[in-house]
Amino acid sequence: MPEGTPNVLEVRNLRTVFRTRAGSFHAVNDVSFTLKAGEILGVVGESGSGKSVLAMSLLGLLPSPPAEVSGGPVLFEGQDLLRLDPEALRSMRGGRIGFVVQDRMTALNPVLTLGFQIVEPLRLHLGLTRRQARARAAELMAQVGIPDAHRRLDDYPHQVSGDLRQRVLFAIALACDPTVLIADEPTAALDVTIQAEIHDLMQELRQTLGIAVLWITQDPGVVAGLADRVIVMHGGQVVEHAPVDALFADPRHPYTQALLASVPKARVERVRRLAVMEGQPPVLRTPPDVCTFRDRCPHAYDVCHRLNPQRYPVGEGHDAACFLSDPGLAPQRPQLEVVDG
Amino acid sequence: MAEPLVSVRGLKVHFPIHGGLLRRRVGVVKAVDGVSFDVQPGETLGLVGESGCGKSTTAHAVLRLLDLTEGSIRIEGTEIGRMPQAALRPLRPRMQMVFGDPRASLDPRMTVEAIIREPLDEQTRLAAREKRERVAELMDAVGLPRGIGPRLPQALSDEQRQRIGIARALALGPGLVVCDEPVAALDRSVQARVANLLEDLQAKRGLAYLFISRDLSMVRHIASRVAVMHLGRIVELQGRERLDADPLHPYTRALLSAASEPDPVAARARQRIALRGDAPSPADPPRGCNFCTRCPEAMPVCREIDPATREVAPGRWVACHLHDPAILVRPDARPTVVILKGPGFNPAPPSHLQGA
Numbered sequence: 200m201p202e203g204t205p206n207v208l209e210v211r212n213l214r215t216v217f218r219t220r221a222g223s224f225h226a227v228n229d230v231s232f233t234l235k236a237g238e239i240l241g242v243v244g245e246s247g248s249g250k251s252v253l254a255m256s257l258l259g260l261l262p263s264p265p266a267e268v269s270g271g272p273v274l275f276e277g278q279d280l281l282r283l284d285p286e287a288l289r290s291m292r293g294g295r296i297g298f299v300v301q302d303r304m305t306a307l308n309p310v311l312t313l314g315f316q317i318v319e320p321l322r323l324h325l326g327l328t329r330r331q332a333r334a335r336a337a338e339l340m341a342q343v344g345i346p347d348a349h350r351r352l353d354d355y356p357h358q359v360s361g362d363l364r365q366r367v368l369f370a371i372a373l374a375c376d377p378t379v380l381i382a383d384e385p386t387a388a389l390d391v392t393i394q395a396e397i398h399d400l401m402q403e404l405r406q407t408l409g410i411a412v413l414w415i416t417q418d419p420g421v422v423a424g425l426a427d428r429v430i431v432m433h434g435g436q437v438v439e440h441a442p443v444d445a446l447f448a449d450p451r452h453p454y455t456q457a458l459l460a461s462v463p464k465a466r467v468e469r470v471r472r473l474a475v476m477e478g479q480p481p482v483l484r485t486p487p488d489v490c491t492f493r494d495r496c497p498h499a500y501d502v503c504h505r506l507n508p509q510r511y512p513v514g515e516g517h518d519a520a521c522f523l524s525d526p527g528l529a530p531q532r533p534q535l536e537v538v539d540g
Numbered sequence: 541m542a543e544p545l546v547s548v549r550g551l552k553v554h555f556p557i558h559g560g561l562l563r564r565r566v567g568v569v570k571a572v573d574g575v576s577f578d579v580q581p582g583e584t585l586g587l588v589g590e591s592g593c594g595k596s597t598t599a600h601a602v603l604r605l606l607d608l609t610e611g612s613i614r615i616e617g618t619e620i621g622r623m624p625q626a627a628l629r630p631l632r633p634r635m636q637m638v639f640g641d642p643r644a645s646l647d648p649r650m651t652v653e654a655i656i657r658e659p660l661d662e663q664t665r666l667a668a669r670e671k672r673e674r675v676a677e678l679m680d681a682v683g684l685p686r687g688i689g690p691r692l693p694q695a696l697s698d699e700q701r702q703r704i705g706i707a708r709a710l711a712l713g714p715g716l717v718v719c720d721e722p723v724a725a726l727d728r729s730v731q732a733r734v735a736n737l738l739e740d741l742q743a744k745r746g747l748a749y750l751f752i753s754r755d756l757s758m759v760r761h762i763a764s765r766v767a768v769m770h771l772g773r774i775v776e777l778q779g780r781e782r783l784d785a786d787p788l789h790p791y792t793r794a795l796l797s798a799a800s801e802p803d804p805v806a807a808r809a810r811q812r813i814a815l816r817g818d819a820p821s822p823a824d825p826p827r828g829c830n831f832c833t834r835c836p837e838a839m840p841v842c843r844e845i846d847p848a849t850r851e852v853a854p855g856r857w858v859a860c861h862l863h864d865p866a867i868l869v870r871p872d873a874r875p876t877v878v879i880l881k882g883p884g885f886n887p888a889p890p891s892h893l894q895g896a
Binding site: 245361392396399419420423424444447448461472477 | 727730731735739756761795797799805807808812
């Protein structure tokens with residue numbers, strides 16, 4: 200992204216806690232990031248690292264109770280989304296902020312036609328007439344690569360293939376010319392050829408429409424081909440943030456290193472064994488006050504068990520929340536061995 | 541080469557479509573339509589293709605979980621293609637399956653121990669104590685803590701559940717394990733752990749895998765040879781390295797060009813081969829080559845004649861007119877593509893692989 204591109208979304212110290220009978224669960228902990236106009240920001244991490252809860256928190260989609268979203272501000276077009284009244288937030292969602300959910304099989308209403316489900320936001324948010332909305336819906340379907348769009352408007356979800364449903368979800372999310380699109384693993388269950396097509400479509404849309412995209416995925420291969428910048432999440436925190444090239448060329452957080460090494464590479468000599476990372480992302484009953492990765496980390500030393508690292512800058516637009524990157528601790532650090540896939 | 545463990549020839553599985561008032565047969569879905577391959581003892585054959593291409597149907601047919609329409613399947617020299625289910629039962633210990641969905645493939649009301657013990661209960665006359673020991677050994681072998689034996693699968697992670705499914709498949713000491721998308725439902729980081737486990741078990745126990753997946757990058761990692769399926773046919777079959785370096789079929793090239801690439805520089809540099817449109821329906825495949833409607837290199841002949849599977853070099857099979865010298869010399873064909881080099885090029889395919 201060129202310098203000086205305005206931020207369209209600015210998230211500061213977002214926290215989400217689920218308070219249930221079984222206790223508190225800290226799913227998102229002090230997450231901060233910015234999203235610039237026309238940029239694709241990848242959010243990557245394992246299941247349970249807090250990615251989806253982050254998206255739902257931004258959109259105010261979590262039921263409260265049990266969810267408690269605090270911190271902020273989350274600035275979008277000069278307004279703090281966390282402090283917007285429900286009605287105003289509702290008009291934002293599906294309007295200025297598009298959302299593509301994870302599960303394409305259940306996201307569409309089975310008893311309504313595809314056309315109706317695209318027309319609905321157009322009439323609600325933009326106040327188009329039935330006829331105008333229908334014409335626009337056909338246009339949108341064509342835009343997301345659905346052939347024969349006019350005829351498809353009257354199909355029901357069960358009549359079309361899974362990837363077509365996914366495209367319809369994109370059409371709905373894009374219906375009202377959003378500034379920001381939040382996409383939660385929209386291509387995870389699709390065939391690679393279709394995945395690649397949707398990624399191409401995304402690149403095209405952000406170029407033609409200037410949409411900023413928050414793309415959530417657990418597959419580092421997806422962000423490599425798609426994103427401009429990446430934030431890596433673990434334990435509900437951003438553990439590393441970098442431009443995509445820097446992240447893959449020089450991952451600084453041991454978690455990022457392990458995550459990247461666990462994916463089989465396409466074009467290089469086959470490794471005999473995939474590098475693995477033991478354990479799962481932690482379930483946090485209290486706000487993290489020590490490093491959340493310490494128990495899975497091959498480099499953990501005493502300070503990691505006492506304190507939670509802040510995000511230390513390690514390069515241009517690149518930071519890592521790891522004591523290995525803390526310049527002040529350099530003398531006491533144990534000798535580093537390189538972890539590489 | 542040694543006697544193959546599994547030998548599949550001309551496998552066809554067709555499903556009738558019933559319709560109309562009288563539920564008459566109105567058509568047929570050719571889910572698998574003439575598939576031939578061998579699996580050698582101790583090797584991994586990858587079977588890759590998009591959803592709906594017939595790879596799971598092939599997997600089920602190889603274990604005779606489905607009845608064949610046509611073709612032959614030999615396992616360890618025994619023809620099982622037409623064998624009645626009762627006669628198959630004593631052979632089952634040698635051929636087992638790992639299913640793709642770890643939530644759906646375990647009985648939610650059975651404990652972990654009972655699930656892993658079930659094959660022993662069914663197929664052996666071991667004493668209870670011996671079974672307990674065997675179950676404990678299996679749990680160790682797949683990396684499950686013994687303490688979870690009395691628990692129900694719902695209390696466990698997907699990874700642990702998939703390990704249970706693997707332990708169950710190994711209980712009777714099989715020679716062949718058919719893995720139907722064994723890692724697809726798991727997280728990327730967990731996929732690596734399960735893939736490594738499968739490889740370790742193969743090395744220790746001499747298992748042969750038929751490894752089915754949509755994920756070409758995982759298949760290329762785990763398989764020694766890879767078969768690429770499109771619409772009920774194997775369009776290409778060759779060793780992993782050759783497939784990588786020199787894919788023969790346009791469909792394979794398209795798949796490779798779309799495969800997930802965890803390297804942003806390489807991802808930007810590559811030329812993606814876009815396929816036009818959806819895969820045709822297996823109920824109504826196009827005339828000629830079944831890939832001709834999507835193929836970026838289709839020639840007129842592809843819309844007329846179904847290409848036969850040919851061995852263009854030792855161990856390298858492809859079903860594509862671009863690799864048929866007889867087609868390429870015809871004046872209406874495009875003469876520009878000449879890929880037929882390779883040592884030992886053999887224009888006459890063995891009779892059993894000649895087109896139907």
